[in-house]
Amino acid sequence: MRKKSLSLFILLVIGASLLVAGCVQNQPAVTTTTNTTMLAGTVPLQQGNITSNASLVSFVHSAVAYAQTNGSEKALAEFNNPNGSFIKGELYIYAYDFNGTTLALPFNQEKVGVNRLNETDSLGGFFIRNLSDAARNGTGYSRYYYPNPAHNDAVEAKLGYVEKVDDGWFLGSGVYGGPAATATTNGLNATKVRNQP
Template sequence: MTSNASLVSFVDSAVAYVKTNGREKALAEFNNPNGSFIKGELYIYAYDFNGTTLALPFNPEKIGINRMNEIDPQGEFFIWNMSDAARNGSGYSWYYYANSAQNNTVEAKLGYVEKVDDDWFLGSCVYSGPAVTVTTNGLNATKARNQP
């Protein structure tokens, strides 16, 4: 399992790559499913602060699509939450997403994002395991396992 420090280091290296190589070359590399920013379960994604997808190597059909108002299976505006964290410089964001490596089971994901400049941000994420449903006072709620 990827540690939080490894996740941060991976995103830091991608931001450094942008600063050295420029936006266009960096986005081409981040969008390459066989590129240098695919490391096991980790990959880099990029969004502008309006929510438009700039890099998503395993879902190229989403490039150029505004996903700001897209919700995760728990009803959270996950791109909005990542954008808010990145506007502050960097940060973590929990959300839920179907894991294609696990028969599209909805799992909790921990994302780490970093602002590149005033226009866009980069991030990466790790699955932390299946979402589990708990019942409290007769209400069903889903929580991420192992959340801090």
């Protein structure tokens, strides 16, 4: 009986040693990645871009609510203010009427009052027309290529999100997604990405 107990004790010690060794050995490094945002038919936003699509949508939605509560005159004054409450990091609100006339553009005020419906982006897409078309449906996205002032006006892919305020005008904002060369090498020439979540 004593021999059985000793054998059992040795087995328990060996088992416990193996169990402890397995629990305390170095675990493999855990690799984490930054989630990139991807819309069907587009390039992903670059890693390191801290503005999510949800934040972009929320930002524009809050601006639409502000415009509907305060009226167009007060809202447009606030949206055109480069130090106003609708400047959040890389995000700012722009406003257009459905004819393509700029109503608010805080960092490019010389464009306010200018009709840009037939103006093309850096790769030849009718970006204001596409944004307007998306907004006519209520809300939507559009990809276009535009100089990024934070990167010495280098042309970059930009994802714009727009919402209709009423039948006369719409608001939007956008996030840059990296150099245009990256987008074009993936075979993307279309600038419309309408109504993607």
